[in-house]
């Protein structure tokens with residue numbers, strides 16, 4: 557394919573993706589009933605529902621403004637060949653590929669970080685603050701950003717260096733070696749995430765002895781879950797929103813509960829949430845996701861190896877000469893329709909896994925307690941009670957609350973079961 561066709565294809569994909577995403581967001585916004593639907597009685601109060609509507613609406617317009625700006629900049633740069641111009645300019649300044657590649661991505665990342673900062677500040681200190689979620693202060697906020705950036709530079713820089721080094725030494729055969737490196741890397745991150753990365757941002761403490769710990773240990777014993785580590789994370793340092801998650805593999809697996817969860821939930825509810833996390837473990841969701849991720853990265857890298865050396869791709873981004881970083885960027889944009897579809901599949905699988913973990917919690921712990929915990933979680937986090945099904949398909953890794961309650965098939969959720977059967 558010639559550079560001109562590739563140029564139009566890239567503009568077309570980037571534009572269509574933006575339009576489609578906003579169509580989905582708009583569908584989701586206008587789909588919401590202005591009064592709480594009758595089937596939601598008992599899940600939350602009307603007042604809470606209205607507050608949720610205002611919260612979601614505010615985020616919609618905020619997101620629209622931000623993405624319009626980002627899209628405008630990206631599209632203009634593509635349209636006028638800005639990325640190619642930058643790469644050509646850097647090639648006249650530096651002779652080695654290392655300096656060219658890292659200065660190119662460094663400039664883009666610095667620019668997008670600076671551009672994103674006011675939005676991030678507004679989201680945290682204006683919107684989250686207004687709805688009573690924000691607990692962070694400017695100091696923690698800025699340190700978080702700084703640590704995140706440094707982590708990105710160290711990890712991304714090291715992986716990026718290996719990636720480009722393999723390309724320049726092995727040419728098209730690089731993909732299989734880099735795949736092995738990235739597989740090893742994702743395994744290490746999976747195993748050590750809670751030991752190495754999380755403590756940079758949060759304090760993890762073992763769940764202290766007491767009624768809750770005893771209840772969780774009794775439950776673990778009853779389902780033969782080899783429990784070594786239950787941790788509490790100081791999520792309250794930043795937000796009032798509550799959560800829980802499972803992390804790690806083998807002996808290093810951990811269940812992490814937010815301290816915000818411990819404040820507001822009963823022992824039964826917390827055991828049910830814990831049982832849901834154990835469900836993810838028992839159903840082998842983490843290794844399955846890991847294997848899928850590995851297959852996916854093998855396919856992507858293989859495809860990439862076909863496109864890295866074609867000068868037409870660099871030319872499509874406006875460059876006079878071939879540059880590896882431009883080809884990589886153009887590849888990402890050309891394959892965005894494919895990653896869009898992959899994302900659809902990933903979200904679907906993730907929602908199936910959530911149903912399975914819920915069913916496991918119902919079977920081994922207490923379905924009613926799980927239901928009340930889920931209701932509390934979505935009320936407290938002002939989750940969208942009535943998202944548009946298409947929006948859910950593309951963006952939700954967890955099923956909406958009403959579907960989770962219906963799937964639990966408790967007597968009290970019979971109205972939901974009929975709602976979803978119709």
Ligand SMILES: [Zn+2]
Nearest residue numbers: 832836910913
């Ligand atoms: Zn889950």
